[in-house]
Amino acid sequence: MILRIFDDAEELYEVGANIIANLICTTSEANLGLATGTSPVGIYRKLVEVCQRRGLSFRNVSTYNLDEYVGLPKSHPNSFYREMENNLFQHIDIDRSNVHIPDGEAGDLRAECERYNALLARVQPLDLQVLGIGENGHIGFNEPNHELSSGCHIVSLSEETRTINSIAFDDLDKVPTRAITMGVGDILKSKLVLFIAMGDRKAEIVKRAFQGPVTTMCPGSLLQLHSNVVALLDTQAASLLS
C-alpha cells in the first residue's frame, strides 16, 4: 500500500486527479470504477480541471459506479446517478453509453444484479477503482457482516449508514433502506485502488481498516489483501495510524 498524507485538501485532490488523468493518458480504453460520497467530489472537480488543462478526452473511457440506492428515481437529487452527473459527467466529453451505474429503479433487482455482473465480467479487472469508506467500514455499500458477497447484490443498509447518509435527505425516513452494490470481490479485482479518506470522523475506521485485523466486520480491512492500493488521506483521517 502506498500511503500519502496531506495537510492541504487541494493538494490531495490534485494528486488523485493526476493519478486518474495519467491512467487515461496511458490506457487506450480505460475502465474506471467510480465511487460517490463526499470524499471523491474534490478529486472529480480537480479531474475536470486537469483534463481541461491537459486537453484530455474521456471519449475512450468507460466508467462503472460502485452502487446506487434502490427506489430513488434517477432525477432525485440524492441518487448516485444525479450525484455523478453533477460532479463529473456533465463536465466531461464521456460517451454516455460508456457510463454504467447500477439501476436502482429496476423492476427485477436480481436480474439487474446479474446484468451488472455480466457487464463487469466483460471488462474486469478494472484499471482503477476510486473508493471511499463509510464510518462503519463499508466499501461501496458492502456493510459489515458475518459474510460478504463477491459480486453485485442487493444490500439492506445499516441504521448507522442510513443515519449518516440522512444528512443529504430531509429526514431519516426518506433515506432508502436498500441499495444495489458491487461486491468486495469486484473491488478487490481492480488493478489499482485509489482510496480516499478525509476528516477526523474517518480516523478510527482508517486505523481499523489498515492496521486492524482483516475481517468481514470491517469490509475496508479487506484492502490489506490488495497488492496495489494508493491511499490518499488528510492528516485528520490519518491521525490514529501508527
Ligand code: GLP
Ligand atoms: C456512501 C457510499 C460509499 C462511500 C461512503 C463514504 O454510503 N456508498 O461509496 O465511500 O458512503 O462516503 P463519504 O465519502 O461521504 O464519507
